[in-house]
Amino acid sequence: MTKVIKEEKIILITNDDGITSPGIKNLVEAARGLGKVVVVAPDKPQSGMGHAITIGSPLRMNKVELFEGVEAWQTSGTPVDCVKLAVDKILHRKPDICLSGINHGANHSINVIYSGTMSAAMEASIEGIPSIGFSLLDYRYEADMMPAQKIVHTIVSTILKQKKLDKHLLLNVNIPSVPYEEIKGIKICKQAYAKYDEAFDERVDPQGKKYFWLTGEFKNFDKGKDTDVWALQRNYVSVVPVQFDLTNYTLKKHLEKTISFK
Amino acid sequence: MTKVIKEEKIILITNDDGITSPGIKNLVEAARGLGKVVVVAPDKPQSGMGHAITIGSPLRMNKVELFEGVEAWQTSGTPVDCVKLAVDKILHRKPDICLSGINHGANHSINVIYSGTMSAAMEASIEGIPSIGFSLLDYRYEADMMPAQKIVHTIVSTILKQKKLDKHLLLNVNIPSVPYEEIKGIKICKQAYAKYDEAFDERVDPQGKKYFWLTGEFKNFDKGKDTDVWALQRNYVSVVPVQFDLTNYTLKKHLEKTISFK
Numbered sequence: 001m002t003k004v005i006k007e008e009k010i011i012l013i014t015n016d017d018g019i020t021s022p023g024i025k026n027l028v029e030a031a032r033g034l035g036k037v038v039v040v041a042p043d044k045p046q047s048g049m050g051h052a053i054t055i056g057s058p059l060r061m062n063k064v065e066l067f068e069g070v071e072a073w074q075t076s077g078t079p080v081d082c083v084k085l086a087v088d089k090i091l092h093r094k095p096d097i098c099l100s101g102i103n104h105g106a107n108h109s110i111n112v113i114y115s116g117t118m119s120a121a122m123e124a125s126i127e128g129i130p131s132i133g134f135s136l137l138d139y140r141y142e143a144d145m146m147p148a149q150k151i152v153h154t155i156v157s158t159i160l161k162q163k164k165l166d167k168h169l170l171l172n173v174n175i176p177s178v179p180y181e182e183i184k185g186i187k188i189c190k191q192a193y194a195k196y197d198e199a200f201d202e203r204v205d206p207q208g209k210k211y212f213w214l215t216g217e218f219k220n221f222d223k224g225k226d227t228d229v230w231a232l233q234r235n236y237v238s239v240v241p242v243q244f245d246l247t248n249y250t251l252k253k254h255l256e257k258t259i260s261f262k
Numbered sequence: 263m264t265k266v267i268k269e270e271k272i273i274l275i276t277n278d279d280g281i282t283s284p285g286i287k288n289l290v291e292a293a294r295g296l297g298k299v300v301v302v303a304p305d306k307p308q309s310g311m312g313h314a315i316t317i318g319s320p321l322r323m324n325k326v327e328l329f330e331g332v333e334a335w336q337t338s339g340t341p342v343d344c345v346k347l348a349v350d351k352i353l354h355r356k357p358d359i360c361l362s363g364i365n366h367g368a369n370h371s372i373n374v375i376y377s378g379t380m381s382a383a384m385e386a387s388i389e390g391i392p393s394i395g396f397s398l399l400d401y402r403y404e405a406d407m408m409p410a411q412k413i414v415h416t417i418v419s420t421i422l423k424q425k426k427l428d429k430h431l432l433l434n435v436n437i438p439s440v441p442y443e444e445i446k447g448i449k450i451c452k453q454a455y456a457k458y459d460e461a462f463d464e465r466v467d468p469q470g471k472k473y474f475w476l477t478g479e480f481k482n483f484d485k486g487k488d489t490d491v492w493a494l495q496r497n498y499v500s501v502v503p504v505q506f507d508l509t510n511y512t513l514k515k516h517l518e519k520t521i522s523f524k
Contacts, residue, residue: 045318047317048317048318049312049314050312050313050342050381051375052310052311052314052376053310053376053476055309055310056307056309056310058473058474059474059475059476060471060472060473060474061474080312080376084462084476085462085474087460088461089462089464089474110388110506112508113388113508114313114314114315119312126457127457155523158522158523162520162521169513185523188514188518189514190511190514191509195388195389198346198349198350199350200321200346200347200350203320209322210322210323211321212320212321212351213321214317214343214346237523239523240514241511241513241514241517242509242510243508243509243513244375245452246375246453246502246505246506247452247453247502247503247504248504248505249452251431251503251505252450252502255503259420259421260420261416261420261447261499
């Protein structure tokens with residue numbers, strides 16, 4: 001369905017806030033001129049979907065006119081489904097890079113695991129497509145995305161210029177929500193150990209039955225100066241290289257020495 | 263809602279196939295006698311949900327009588343939601359261990375990322391609860407779970423006997439689908455690099471519109487003799503220690519040396 005012009009790089013764009021979110025529009029603008037942009041994104045918000053895939057029901061996809069001069073498709077699937085559909089049914093090849101976002105809200109630290117934005121990027125990385133997820137530390141739909149757009153452009157053009165791009169390259173980029181002039185720079189970081197202290201808001205419905213809303217307070221337990229949370233608190237853009245090999249090699253060695261399941 | 267008897271260990275059990283699946287019943291039987299078992303599981307199948315959480319809609323939970331002498335709750339949430347609800351609204355404390363499964367089907371290699379079974383276990387590990395996910399290499403509901411039940415009992419009792427249990431301990435256990443006598447032993451492994459070659463089955467609905475079913479062929483690219491896929495092919499039970507710090511430290515070092523985003 002997509003005609004590939006030789007030499008031009010194919011940039012696949014997706015997100016988890018849905019194809020109509022301002023974030024994806026800003027990502028398209030940031031990528032303009034760096035290659036042929038193709039958008040394949042969910043037809044509705046899919047925040048917090050993690051690495052969910054759709055296996056119990058079929059998927060739909062429709063071409064839409066939302067971004068001037070850019071081929072765009074919306075699908076009924078999750079962000080991960082979008083990447084799979086893009087490669088198999090729309091591009092009929094692997095794109096040169098996959099960009100996901102710009103997410104409305106932080107995906108630093110432990111959020112990488114819950115984030116649909118990062119799961120879409122991880123899916124691409126598993127497939128052997130270099131991939132970057134972008135998130136702005138501002139949940140509001142009316143957030144000023146212009147500083148983020150400039151930073152995304154800088155990062156993507158820098159990465160695309162690399163001679164030997166690792167096909168499994170996967171970056172989690174978070175951008176502080178401050179005017180462009182106040183951004184101090186870009187730091188390569190590790191994922192902070194932080195988590196949510198969950199509390200459920202308990203309510204009673206009109207039929208007298210209980211229901212629960214997930215709420216929670218974010219807590220950073222990581223005091224290191226090399227973490228994404230540390231960098232973001234100081235108005236740096238954080239770039240965390242991410243991997244999909246979840247093996248805990250330290251624990252592996254320890255278990256081999258200490259445990260026998262006889 | 264749960265009375266805690268001093269000294270007795272609390273074993274939280276969940277899964278992603280839903281509370282009525284044979285796998286969770288077998289896990290409850292395997293854990294009997296090792297502590298006070300409490301079940302909190304989804305009220306419907308949630309396979310492939312990854313680390314999804316429910317943030318856009320409220321959750322329901324109801325006490326059910328499904329396992330003799332065992333407190334059990336079904337929730338409308340994902341496997342990850344179940345762990346959060348269990349800690350905050352049912353146990354009102356962290357359990358001593360969280361067990362997830364027994365999943366109907368393999369969760370070795372890259373499947374760890376898509377698996378609701380493993381995501382529930384990972385959520386517990388993030389919370390500081392030692393956790394183990396169990397999967398049997400047989401998708402059928404009528405699968406013979408008796409060999410798996412014995413192995414689960416051996417592994418859980420061995421882990422519970424450890425003096426200093428890492429609070430973030432997280433194990434991905436896969437069990438070959440063969441008679442107990444044919445199981446060669448238990449091997450500590452790394453996650454194999456494998457992936458699915460996706461293909462979507464394209465169909466046309468009665469209204470003439472296209473829809474797509476996700477299908478795919480599993481391919482193992484990892485020739486190592488220390489992987490879970492290798493061990494399982496030789497009828498060993500594979501135990502992969504898993505971590506939730508996704509930072510790629512090798513790539514981090516490399517990027518620090520080679521890339522400047524000026």
